[in-house]
Amino acid sequence: MAAEGNIKKLVELRAQARLGGGQKRIDAQHEKGKLTARERIELLLDEGSFEEMDMFVTHRQTDFGLDKEQYLGDGVVTGYGTVDGRLVYVFSQDFTVLGGSLSETNAKKICKVMDMAMKMGAPVIGLNDSGGARIQEGVLSLAGYAEIFQRNIEASGVIPQISAILGPCAGGAVYSPALTDFILMAENISYMFVTGPKVTKTVTGEDISVENLGGPIIHASKSGVAHFVCENEVETLKTIRRLISYMPQNFMENPPVIECTDPIDRVDDILNTIIPDNPNKPYNVLDIITTIVDNGEFEEVHKYYAKNIVVGFARFNGQAVGIVANQPNFLAGVLDIDASKKAARFVRFCDAFNIPLVTLVDVPGFLPGSSQEYGGIISNGAKLMYAYGEATVPKVTITLRKSYGGAHDVMSCKQLKGDLNYAWPSAEIAVMGAAGAIEILNYKELSAIKDEEEKAKYIAEKEAEYREKFANPYKAAKYGYIDDVIEPRYTRFRIIRALASLASKNETRPAKKHNNIPL
């Protein structure tokens, strides 16, 4: 009988914990169009796989009447489960308990799953929905945050860390997601800022809405803080599942290889004519990416930020890769500050987690102008160069069309230890484009010609001469800087073979405490 009573108590306590801050607050959460912390976990993980930890934890504060505000679990649901059968650790902030605010004990719960994730070498996923530091706990809460930040830093490059923002994320609280590998934001319900609209108004006089200051669209397109913006929470959680499928469990492992149902020797005739005859005419590099990868599946990262470069995950013969591609459809695919930062961060993630890099090059150079120079295009462009040069994963580069100047070097060229560098016959590998080169090389002659028609004829002749010499891949191929010139329609097969040959690649860089990438 006593045993029955014990079990009854356990069942009751569990039921109580599952209610978080109570039915009323759960209803309020639903009314805001938000799911609860537990509903989110159910959607994120494989059905029935969640094992909760620390369900009975409560805070130990008495100030400000907190002794009367005790809730089992204390505002965060933590534990482990699986995504496609693979172990992941998860914490999900429960807004129904004191606004999901971070207390000393609730921070300890988060730290516990992070420590377990590190010990087991498994990804950690954070679902954020919190009013920030629990105001009543003062410095204890700040210390709790710092404990989490330190773990984020130590886990960086060891296990994948993913953050979804599914509600408020303000003040210093933003820095835990910022330290992780990927941030996803759900439309309509999420925002992130260091300083909210009210304080912003008081301090600077700027009047701005929550949405415009830190909503998903802003962070996905302007600040680049968010890598993904999703229509709703369900989409956000599904995206995390897909994202995880491209990653290994930790830096010691390779990403999972899945069965490939798409013929590896598929010949894509359309690629032979995809590059316009006019070198100044744009095309959409996404059409090339989705043609060559397995089943046309491409998980684009940072889709709305620095659209002049495309980055994302795909598979070749079931093997996950990171793709970096200049996008001629936007700003002619030029490299600027934002594009360099975006691609550098992505390249570093792939390298940290043994995901080979496939780079598709069509770049007219770096964006000129004072705003770029003042903004530090020098050190920002160097980030991408650095990222490629330090990367030791297999690196396959295909030059589709332009590869000019410094940007040629940056985009995974042979001398930055690109492993296999191929070019399409349409490739133009040169210090700069024909028009610019003629201006510089023939400045004196051009100024001497007064007749406009004659000048145009002279330029056309010189351009033809220049293009004949440089606007092709054969000069680079002659020096071995390009390993082969390939027919576009065989690109998929050539990449798959290249990756297969590089599977056993073993390359190291000099030992050091850590590097000093130009931040």
Ligand code: HXC
């Ligand atoms: C304690 C909090 C809280 C907090 C919310 N609550 N935030 N309790 N500490 N930080 C409580 C509320 O009192 C309320 O309790 C419940 O959570 C729901 O909050 P509401 O305000 O009713 O919800 P909503 O209208 O949706 O507004 C959400 C909100 C607002 C915008 C997040 O609650 C808010 O502005 N909170 C304060 C945010 C903040 O300034 N935090 C500190 C940031 S600085 P009841 O009992 O009524 O349900 C920071 C520093 C971190 O975090 C430093 C790290 C280094």
